[in-house]
Amino acid sequence: MAHVELSSLSKTFGVFQALTDINLQVEKGEFCALLGPSGCGKSTLLRLIAGLEDVTSGSIRIAERDVTDLEPSDRRIAMVFQSYALYPHMTVAENIAFSLEAAGQKKAVRLARAAEVAKTLRLDTLLDRRPAMLSGGQRQRVAIGRALVREPEVFLFDEPLSNLDAMLRVQMRVELSSLHHDLAATMIYVTHDQIEAMTMADRIVVMDQGRIQQIGAPLDLYNQPANKFVATFIGSPSMNLLAATVAEGTDDRISLTIGAAGHFVLRPRHPAASLRDQPVDLGIRPEHARIVDPSSPDAVLPGKVRLVERLGNQTLVHLDTASGPFVLQGPGDLAAKNGDLTGLAFDATRAHIFGADGQAL
Numbered sequence: 001m002a003h004v005e006l007s008s009l010s011k012t013f014g015v016f017q018a019l020t021d022i023n024l025q026v027e028k029g030e031f032c033a034l035l036g037p038s039g040c041g042k043s044t045l046l047r048l049i050a051g052l053e054d055v056t057s058g059s060i061r062i063a064e065r066d067v068t069d070l071e072p073s074d075r076r077i078a079m080v081f082q083s084y085a086l087y088p089h090m091t092v093a094e095n096i097a098f099s100l101e102a103a104g105q106k107k108a109v110r111l112a113r114a115a116e117v118a119k120t121l122r123l124d125t126l127l128d129r130r131p132a133m134l135s136g137g138q139r140q141r142v143a144i145g146r147a148l149v150r151e152p153e154v155f156l157f158d159e160p161l162s163n164l165d166a167m168l169r170v171q172m173r174v175e176l177s178s179l180h181h182d183l184a185a186t187m188i189y190v191t192h193d194q195i196e197a198m199t200m201a202d203r204i205v206v207m208d209q210g211r212i213q214q215i216g217a218p219l220d221l222y223n224q225p226a227n228k229f230v231a232t233f234i235g236s237p238s239m240n241l242l243a244a245t246v247a248e249g250t251d252d253r254i255s256l257t258i259g260a261a262g263h264f265v266l267r268p269r270h271p272a273a274s275l276r277d278q279p280v281d282l283g284i285r286p287e288h289a290r291i292v293d294p295s296s297p298d299a300v301l302p303g304k305v306r307l308v309e310r311l312g313n314q315t316l317v318h319l320d321t322a323s324g325p326f327v328l329q330g331p332g333d334l335a336a337k338n339g340d341l342t343g344l345a346f347d348a349t350r351a352h353i354f355g356a357d358g359q360a361l
Contacts (some may be wrong), residue, residue, distance in 0.1 A: 002025035002026060002027060002061075003026055003027055003028035003029075003030070003062070003063060003153070003154065003186045004024075004025070004026040004049065004060075004061070004062055004154055004186065004188065005024075005025050005026075005060070005061040006022050006023060006024040006025075006045075006049070006058065006059075006060055007023060007058055007059045007060075007061075008021055008022075008023060008057065008058040008059070009021070009022040009023070009045070009048065009055060009057070009058035009059070009060065010022070010055075010056050010057045010058055011041075011044055011045075011048060011053065011055065011056045011210075012056045017210055018041050018044045018210050019041045019044055019045055019048070019210045019211075020210050020211050021058075021211070022045060022058070022211075022212060023212075024205060024212070024215070026154075026186060026188060027186075028186055029184045029185065029186055030186055030187075030202050030203065031177075031180050031187045031189065031200055031201050031202045031203075032186075032187070032188050032189070032201060032202065032203050032204075032205065033188075033189045033190075033191060033196070033197035033200065033201035033203070033204045033205065034046065034188065034189070034190045034191070034205050034207060035191055035192070035194060035197040035204050035205065035206050035207065035233075036192065036206060036207035036208055036213075036233070037192060037208065037233070038192060040207045040208050040209060040210065041207055041209075041210040041211075042190045042191075042192075042207050043158055043159075043190055045190075045207075046079075046156050046158055046188065046190050048060065049062075049077070049154075049156060049188065050072055050075070050077055050079050050156055051067070051070060051071060051072035051074075051075050051077075052072060055068055055069075062075060062076065062077065062153055062154060063076070063153050075153075076152050076153040076154070077152050077153060077154045077155075077156055078146075078147035078148070078150050078152035078154075078155055078156070079147065079155075079156040079157075079158065080140075080143050080144055080147050080155070080156070080157045080158070080160045081143070081158050081160070082158055082159045082160060082162050082163060083163070084131070084139045084140060084142070084143045084163075085143065086131040086139060086142055086143065086146075087131075088130060088131050088132060089130070090130065090131075091127060091128050091129060091130055092118065092123055092126050092127050092128070092129055092130075092131075092134070092142050092145075093111065093114045093115070093118065093127040093128070094114075095131070095142050095145075095146055096114040096117055096118060096123075096142060096145040096146050096149050097110040097111060097113065097114035097149060098146065099146060099149060099150050100113060100114075100149060100150070113149050114127070114145075114149060115127065117145045117148050117149045118145060120145075120148070120179070120182070121141045121142075121144060121145050121148070121175075121179070122141070123138065123141055123142065123145060126138060135168075136163065136164050136165070136168055137164060137168045137171060137172055137175075140160060140161070140163075140164065140172060141175070143160070144160075144176075144179070148183075153186065154185075154186045154187070154188060155185055155186065155187045155188070156187075156188050156190075157176075157187065157188070157189040157190060158190045159190055159191055159192070160172075160176075160189075161173070161191075161193075161196065169193075169196075173196060173199055173200055176200060177199070177200050180200070189201065194233065194234055194235070194236065195236070197218070198218040198222070198234070199218075201218060202217065203215060203216060203217055204216065204217075204218055204221055204234075206221065206229075206230050206233065206234070208229050208233075213226065213227060213229050213230050214226040214227070214230045221234050222234050222235060223350075224269075224360070225239075225283075225352065225360060226359065226360055227354065227358045227359050227360060228241065228281060228283070228354045228358040229358065231283050231352060231354070231360075235285060237286045237316060237327045237329065238327075239283045239284065239285050239286075239352070240283065240284045240285070240286065240289070240325075240326050240327060241281045241282070241283055241324075241354070242258055242259075242281065242282045242283075242284070242301075242321075242323040242324065242326070243258075243259075243279065243281060243282075243323055243324070244256040244257060244258045244262075244264070244279070244280050244281065244282045244323075245257045245277065245278070245279055245280070246275040246276055246277060246278045246280060247263070247276075248276065249268070249274070249275040249276055252267055252268075253265065253266075253267060253268075254266060254267070254268045254275070254353065254361075256280070256282055256353075258282060258300065258301060258323055259301065259321070259322040259323045260322060262300050262301045262322075262323065263300070264282065264300050264346060264348070264351070265348065266348040266349075266351045266353070267348070267349075268353055268361050269353075269360060269361060270361055275355075275361070278355070278356070279356060280353050280354060280355055280356070280361065281353070281354040282351060282352070282353060283351065283352035283353070283354060284326075284346050284347075284350075284351055284352075285329075285350065286316070286327045286328055286329035287329045287330075288346060288347040288350040288351070289326070289328045289344055289345065289346050289347070290328070290330065290344075290345050291317070291328065291330070291334070291336060291342045291343070291344065291345075292342070292343045292344070292345045293342075293343055294341060294342060294343040295343070296343055296345070298343070298345040299343030299344065299345055300343075300344055300345060300346050301321045301322065301323060301326075301343070301344045302321065302322070302341065302342070302343055302344075303319035303320060303321040303326060303341075303342055303343070303344050304319060304320050304321075304339070304340070304341055304342075305317055305318070305319055305336055305337065305338055305339060305340040305341075305342065306318045306319060306320050306325075306338065307338060308336050308337060308338060310332065311332070312332055313332050314329055314330065314331065314332055315329070315330050315331065315332055315333075315334040315336065316328070316329055317329075317330065317334065317336045319342070319344070321344065326344065328344070
Protein backbone atom coordinates (compact mmCIF):
# COMPACT_ATOMS: atom_id res chain seq x y z
CA MET A 1 0.00 0.00 0.00
CA ALA A 2 1.33 3.47 -0.91
CA HIS A 3 2.47 5.63 2.00
CA VAL A 4 1.35 8.80 0.18
CA GLU A 5 -1.33 8.52 -2.48
CA LEU A 6 -2.58 11.39 -4.64
CA SER A 7 -5.67 10.63 -6.73
CA SER A 8 -6.98 12.86 -9.55
CA LEU A 9 -5.64 15.90 -7.74
CA SER A 10 -6.33 19.31 -9.29
CA LYS A 11 -5.87 22.87 -8.11
CA THR A 12 -7.16 26.15 -9.54
CA PHE A 13 -6.55 29.73 -8.47
CA GLY A 14 -9.50 31.61 -9.93
CA VAL A 15 -9.38 30.86 -13.66
CA PHE A 16 -5.77 29.65 -13.53
CA GLN A 17 -5.33 25.87 -13.61
CA ALA A 18 -2.22 25.27 -11.48
CA LEU A 19 -2.43 21.45 -11.33
CA THR A 20 -4.37 19.03 -13.51
CA ASP A 21 -5.24 15.40 -12.72
CA ILE A 22 -2.20 14.50 -10.61
CA ASN A 23 -1.96 10.79 -9.78
CA LEU A 24 1.03 9.67 -7.73
CA GLN A 25 1.90 6.94 -5.25
CA VAL A 26 4.93 7.29 -2.98
CA GLU A 27 6.00 4.13 -1.19
CA LYS A 28 7.02 4.02 2.47
CA GLY A 29 10.70 4.89 2.86
CA GLU A 30 10.97 6.29 -0.67
CA PHE A 31 12.82 9.49 -1.60
CA CYS A 32 10.62 11.06 -4.28
CA ALA A 33 11.70 14.26 -6.05
CA LEU A 34 9.26 16.65 -7.75
CA LEU A 35 11.30 18.20 -10.55
CA GLY A 36 10.46 20.89 -13.05
CA PRO A 37 10.99 24.51 -14.08
CA SER A 38 9.73 27.48 -12.10
CA GLY A 39 5.96 27.76 -12.31
CA CYS A 40 5.32 24.11 -13.22
CA GLY A 41 3.25 23.46 -10.06
CA LYS A 42 5.67 21.38 -7.98
CA SER A 43 5.63 23.66 -4.91
CA THR A 44 1.85 23.98 -5.16
CA LEU A 45 1.61 20.19 -5.13
CA LEU A 46 3.81 20.01 -2.04
CA ARG A 47 1.65 22.63 -0.31
CA LEU A 48 -1.46 20.59 -1.08
CA ILE A 49 0.13 17.53 0.52
CA ALA A 50 1.09 19.65 3.53
CA GLY A 51 -2.40 21.14 3.84
CA LEU A 52 -1.21 24.71 3.24
CA GLU A 53 -3.51 25.01 0.21
CA ASP A 54 -7.02 23.67 -0.27
CA VAL A 55 -7.61 20.96 -2.86
CA THR A 56 -9.94 21.90 -5.73
CA SER A 57 -10.68 18.28 -6.60
CA GLY A 58 -9.20 14.86 -5.90
CA SER A 59 -7.90 13.27 -2.70
CA ILE A 60 -4.75 12.86 -0.60
CA ARG A 61 -4.06 9.83 1.58
CA ILE A 62 -1.13 9.51 4.00
CA ALA A 63 -0.49 6.17 5.72
CA GLU A 64 -3.86 4.90 4.41
CA ARG A 65 -5.71 7.83 6.01
CA ASP A 66 -7.64 10.39 3.98
CA VAL A 67 -6.13 13.77 4.93
CA THR A 68 -7.60 15.84 2.10
CA ASP A 69 -9.57 18.11 4.44
CA LEU A 70 -7.42 17.85 7.57
CA GLU A 71 -5.43 20.72 9.05
CA PRO A 72 -1.63 20.60 8.54
CA SER A 73 -1.10 19.84 12.23
CA ASP A 74 -3.25 16.70 11.93
CA ARG A 75 -1.46 15.18 8.92
CA ARG A 76 1.71 13.97 10.70
CA ILE A 77 3.95 15.69 8.18
CA ALA A 78 6.98 17.93 8.69
CA MET A 79 8.08 20.53 6.16
CA VAL A 80 11.50 22.07 5.54
CA PHE A 81 11.31 25.33 3.63
CA GLN A 82 13.78 27.16 1.41
CA SER A 83 14.16 29.72 4.18
CA TYR A 84 15.63 28.33 7.40
CA ALA A 85 13.11 30.36 9.48
CA LEU A 86 15.03 29.79 12.72
CA TYR A 87 14.31 31.81 15.85
CA PRO A 88 17.38 34.05 16.26
CA HIS A 89 17.02 34.41 20.05
CA MET A 90 16.89 30.65 20.63
CA THR A 91 19.76 28.18 20.82
CA VAL A 92 20.11 25.23 18.45
CA ALA A 93 18.59 22.95 21.09
CA GLU A 94 15.65 25.30 21.64
CA ASN A 95 15.02 25.69 17.90
CA ILE A 96 15.01 21.92 17.38
CA ALA A 97 12.75 21.29 20.37
CA PHE A 98 10.34 24.18 19.74
CA SER A 99 7.62 22.09 18.04
CA LEU A 100 7.63 19.71 21.02
CA GLU A 101 7.21 22.66 23.38
CA ALA A 102 4.25 23.85 21.29
CA ALA A 103 2.80 20.33 21.56
CA GLY A 104 3.03 20.49 25.37
CA GLN A 105 5.86 18.01 25.91
CA LYS A 106 7.75 18.20 29.20
CA LYS A 107 11.10 19.99 29.20
CA ALA A 108 13.13 16.87 29.99
CA VAL A 109 11.51 15.02 27.08
CA ARG A 110 12.09 17.97 24.75
CA LEU A 111 15.78 18.30 25.61
CA ALA A 112 16.42 14.57 25.40
CA ARG A 113 14.76 14.33 22.00
CA ALA A 114 16.57 17.44 20.73
CA ALA A 115 19.92 16.01 21.84
CA GLU A 116 19.15 12.72 20.07
CA VAL A 117 18.24 14.48 16.81
CA ALA A 118 21.25 16.81 17.07
CA LYS A 119 23.57 13.82 17.33
CA THR A 120 22.04 12.30 14.20
CA LEU A 121 22.67 15.56 12.34
CA ARG A 122 26.14 16.11 13.84
CA LEU A 123 24.94 19.21 15.69
CA ASP A 124 25.53 17.85 19.19
CA THR A 125 28.54 20.15 19.78
CA LEU A 126 26.52 23.22 18.72
CA LEU A 127 23.45 22.90 20.94
CA ASP A 128 24.18 26.08 22.92
CA ARG A 129 24.84 28.28 19.89
CA ARG A 130 22.39 30.68 18.31
CA PRO A 131 21.67 30.78 14.54
CA ALA A 132 23.88 33.83 13.94
CA MET A 133 26.88 31.75 15.05
CA LEU A 134 26.22 28.98 12.50
CA SER A 135 27.16 28.48 8.86
CA GLY A 136 24.48 28.16 6.18
CA GLY A 137 24.82 24.38 6.11
CA GLN A 138 24.54 24.15 9.89
CA ARG A 139 21.42 26.34 9.89
CA GLN A 140 19.84 24.10 7.28
CA ARG A 141 20.61 21.05 9.43
CA VAL A 142 18.91 22.75 12.39
CA ALA A 143 15.83 23.36 10.20
CA ILE A 144 15.87 19.67 9.26
CA GLY A 145 16.28 18.76 12.93
CA ARG A 146 13.22 20.79 13.83
CA ALA A 147 11.26 18.64 11.36
CA LEU A 148 12.92 15.40 12.41
CA VAL A 149 12.15 15.83 16.12
CA ARG A 150 8.42 15.50 15.44
CA GLU A 151 8.80 11.92 14.10
CA PRO A 152 6.43 12.60 11.18
CA GLU A 153 4.99 10.11 8.71
CA VAL A 154 6.36 12.11 5.77
CA PHE A 155 9.08 14.74 5.32
CA LEU A 156 8.38 17.49 2.79
CA PHE A 157 11.27 19.57 1.43
CA ASP A 158 10.64 22.74 -0.60
CA GLU A 159 13.92 23.59 -2.39
CA PRO A 160 15.86 23.52 0.91
CA LEU A 161 19.31 23.96 -0.66
CA SER A 162 18.59 26.92 -2.92
CA ASN A 163 20.10 29.47 -0.51
CA LEU A 164 23.41 27.61 -0.18
CA ASP A 165 26.53 28.13 -2.27
CA ALA A 166 27.69 25.45 -4.72
CA MET A 167 30.07 23.63 -2.35
CA LEU A 168 27.54 23.57 0.50
CA ARG A 169 24.84 22.24 -1.83
CA VAL A 170 27.06 19.28 -2.70
CA GLN A 171 27.78 18.65 0.99
CA MET A 172 24.11 18.90 1.95
CA ARG A 173 23.08 16.55 -0.87
CA VAL A 174 25.35 13.93 0.64
CA GLU A 175 24.06 14.59 4.14
CA LEU A 176 20.40 14.43 3.12
CA SER A 177 20.98 11.20 1.20
CA SER A 178 22.76 9.70 4.22
CA LEU A 179 19.95 10.86 6.52
CA HIS A 180 17.35 9.26 4.28
CA HIS A 181 19.32 6.01 4.26
CA ASP A 182 19.68 6.02 8.06
CA LEU A 183 16.05 6.91 8.80
CA ALA A 184 14.40 4.95 5.98
CA ALA A 185 11.86 7.81 6.04
CA THR A 186 9.41 8.82 3.33
CA MET A 187 10.64 12.07 1.77
CA ILE A 188 9.09 14.23 -0.94
CA TYR A 189 11.54 16.80 -2.23
CA VAL A 190 10.81 19.75 -4.52
CA THR A 191 13.61 21.09 -6.71
CA HIS A 192 14.26 22.74 -10.07
CA ASP A 193 17.84 21.41 -9.96
CA GLN A 194 18.04 18.16 -11.91
CA ILE A 195 21.40 17.28 -10.31
CA GLU A 196 19.77 17.28 -6.86
CA ALA A 197 16.96 15.08 -8.14
CA MET A 198 19.22 12.68 -10.06
CA THR A 199 21.68 12.18 -7.20
CA MET A 200 19.26 11.86 -4.27
CA ALA A 201 15.92 10.49 -5.44
CA ASP A 202 14.74 6.91 -5.77
CA ARG A 203 12.13 8.18 -8.21
CA ILE A 204 11.66 11.51 -9.97
CA VAL A 205 8.33 13.07 -10.93
CA VAL A 206 8.99 15.43 -13.86
CA MET A 207 6.37 18.18 -14.08
CA ASP A 208 5.54 20.90 -16.58
CA GLN A 209 2.58 23.27 -16.82
CA GLY A 210 0.77 21.65 -13.90
CA ARG A 211 0.94 18.12 -15.29
CA ILE A 212 3.13 15.09 -14.67
CA GLN A 213 5.24 14.42 -17.76
CA GLN A 214 6.96 11.23 -16.58
CA ILE A 215 7.69 9.28 -13.40
CA GLY A 216 10.66 6.97 -13.05
CA ALA A 217 14.05 6.16 -11.60
CA PRO A 218 16.72 8.75 -12.46
CA LEU A 219 18.53 6.63 -15.05
CA ASP A 220 15.26 5.48 -16.61
CA LEU A 221 14.27 9.09 -17.23
CA TYR A 222 17.73 9.88 -18.58
CA ASN A 223 17.93 6.87 -20.90
CA GLN A 224 14.28 6.59 -21.94
CA PRO A 225 12.57 10.00 -21.79
CA ALA A 226 8.88 9.88 -22.64
CA ASN A 227 8.90 13.16 -24.59
CA LYS A 228 11.02 16.09 -25.72
CA PHE A 229 10.41 18.05 -22.55
CA VAL A 230 11.81 15.32 -20.30
CA ALA A 231 14.63 14.62 -22.77
CA THR A 232 15.85 18.21 -22.75
CA PHE A 233 15.16 18.96 -19.08
CA ILE A 234 17.04 15.93 -17.75
CA GLY A 235 20.76 16.06 -18.50
CA SER A 236 23.39 18.79 -18.59
CA PRO A 237 24.32 19.79 -21.22
CA SER A 238 20.87 19.25 -22.64
CA MET A 239 20.05 16.65 -25.28
CA ASN A 240 20.64 17.86 -28.86
CA LEU A 241 17.54 17.87 -31.09
CA LEU A 242 17.99 17.75 -34.86
CA ALA A 243 15.13 18.19 -37.33
CA ALA A 244 14.82 15.11 -39.55
CA THR A 245 12.44 13.32 -41.92
CA VAL A 246 11.61 9.62 -41.94
CA ALA A 247 12.94 8.17 -45.20
CA GLU A 248 11.96 4.60 -44.37
CA GLY A 249 10.32 2.94 -41.39
CA THR A 250 9.61 -0.63 -40.36
CA ASP A 251 8.72 -2.30 -37.07
CA ASP A 252 12.39 -2.57 -36.08
CA ARG A 253 14.28 -0.06 -38.22
CA ILE A 254 13.96 3.60 -39.12
CA SER A 255 16.05 5.56 -41.61
CA LEU A 256 16.22 9.33 -41.21
CA THR A 257 17.22 12.11 -43.54
CA ILE A 258 18.86 14.97 -41.63
CA GLY A 259 19.26 18.28 -43.41
CA ALA A 260 20.29 18.18 -47.05
CA ALA A 261 22.60 15.16 -47.00
CA GLY A 262 22.67 13.53 -43.56
CA HIS A 263 21.42 9.97 -43.14
CA PHE A 264 21.05 7.94 -39.96
CA VAL A 265 19.60 4.50 -39.21
CA LEU A 266 18.42 3.37 -35.77
CA ARG A 267 15.87 1.19 -33.97
CA PRO A 268 12.63 2.90 -32.86
CA ARG A 269 10.99 2.07 -29.52
CA HIS A 270 7.67 1.49 -31.28
CA PRO A 271 6.71 0.28 -34.78
CA ALA A 272 7.49 3.02 -37.30
CA ALA A 273 6.12 1.64 -40.58
CA SER A 274 3.52 4.43 -40.86
CA LEU A 275 5.95 7.29 -40.36
CA ARG A 276 7.38 7.52 -43.88
CA ASP A 277 7.94 11.17 -44.94
CA GLN A 278 6.90 12.38 -41.48
CA PRO A 279 8.92 15.13 -39.75
CA VAL A 280 10.57 14.04 -36.49
CA ASP A 281 13.27 15.21 -34.11
CA LEU A 282 16.40 13.13 -33.61
CA GLY A 283 17.69 13.36 -30.04
CA ILE A 284 21.39 12.80 -29.31
CA ARG A 285 22.93 13.36 -25.90
CA PRO A 286 26.29 15.19 -25.98
CA GLU A 287 28.21 12.13 -24.75
CA HIS A 288 26.69 9.89 -27.43
CA ALA A 289 28.34 11.72 -30.32
CA ARG A 290 31.96 11.81 -31.42
CA ILE A 291 34.11 13.83 -33.78
CA VAL A 292 35.25 12.02 -36.94
CA ASP A 293 36.81 12.97 -40.25
CA PRO A 294 34.17 14.62 -42.49
CA SER A 295 34.88 12.01 -45.19
CA SER A 296 34.41 9.06 -42.78
CA PRO A 297 31.51 6.69 -43.59
CA ASP A 298 30.47 7.13 -39.93
CA ALA A 299 29.95 10.88 -40.35
CA VAL A 300 26.25 11.72 -40.18
CA LEU A 301 26.61 15.50 -40.35
CA PRO A 302 29.40 17.95 -41.10
CA GLY A 303 30.01 20.64 -38.50
CA LYS A 304 32.17 23.62 -37.72
CA VAL A 305 33.59 24.09 -34.22
CA ARG A 306 32.39 27.40 -32.79
CA LEU A 307 33.63 27.08 -29.20
CA VAL A 308 35.64 24.63 -27.10
CA GLU A 309 35.10 24.55 -23.31
CA ARG A 310 37.75 22.60 -21.41
CA LEU A 311 36.53 21.62 -17.95
CA GLY A 312 39.46 19.40 -16.94
CA ASN A 313 37.78 16.01 -16.76
CA GLN A 314 35.74 16.65 -19.91
CA THR A 315 35.57 18.92 -22.94
CA LEU A 316 32.43 20.47 -24.38
CA VAL A 317 32.54 21.28 -28.10
CA HIS A 318 29.91 23.62 -29.55
CA LEU A 319 29.41 23.12 -33.27
CA ASP A 320 27.33 24.72 -36.01
CA THR A 321 25.66 22.24 -38.37
CA ALA A 322 23.20 22.56 -41.24
CA SER A 323 20.53 21.26 -38.84
CA GLY A 324 21.32 23.73 -36.08
CA PRO A 325 23.70 24.04 -33.12
CA PHE A 326 25.12 20.88 -31.56
CA VAL A 327 26.99 20.29 -28.28
CA LEU A 328 29.38 17.34 -27.99
CA GLN A 329 30.93 16.06 -24.78
CA GLY A 330 34.29 14.31 -24.92
CA PRO A 331 37.32 13.55 -22.76
CA GLY A 332 39.36 16.33 -21.21
CA ASP A 333 42.14 15.96 -23.79
CA LEU A 334 39.83 15.90 -26.83
CA ALA A 335 41.62 17.37 -29.86
CA ALA A 336 39.43 20.21 -31.09
CA LYS A 337 39.82 23.94 -31.64
CA ASN A 338 37.70 26.83 -32.81
CA GLY A 339 37.14 26.86 -36.56
CA ASP A 340 37.78 23.14 -37.13
CA LEU A 341 35.69 21.54 -39.91
CA THR A 342 34.71 18.08 -38.77
CA GLY A 343 32.16 15.30 -39.00
CA LEU A 344 29.75 14.09 -36.35
CA ALA A 345 29.07 10.39 -35.69
CA PHE A 346 26.24 9.21 -33.42
CA ASP A 347 25.72 6.11 -31.29
CA ALA A 348 22.63 4.54 -32.90
CA THR A 349 21.90 2.44 -29.78
CA ARG A 350 21.54 5.57 -27.64
CA ALA A 351 19.64 7.83 -30.05
CA HIS A 352 16.03 8.99 -29.58
CA ILE A 353 13.23 9.94 -31.96
CA PHE A 354 10.35 12.28 -31.13
CA GLY A 355 7.24 12.72 -33.26
CA ALA A 356 5.43 15.89 -34.18
CA ASP A 357 3.51 15.73 -30.89
CA GLY A 358 6.78 15.65 -28.93
CA GLN A 359 6.30 12.05 -27.71
CA ALA A 360 9.07 9.47 -27.99
CA LEU A 361 8.78 7.00 -30.87
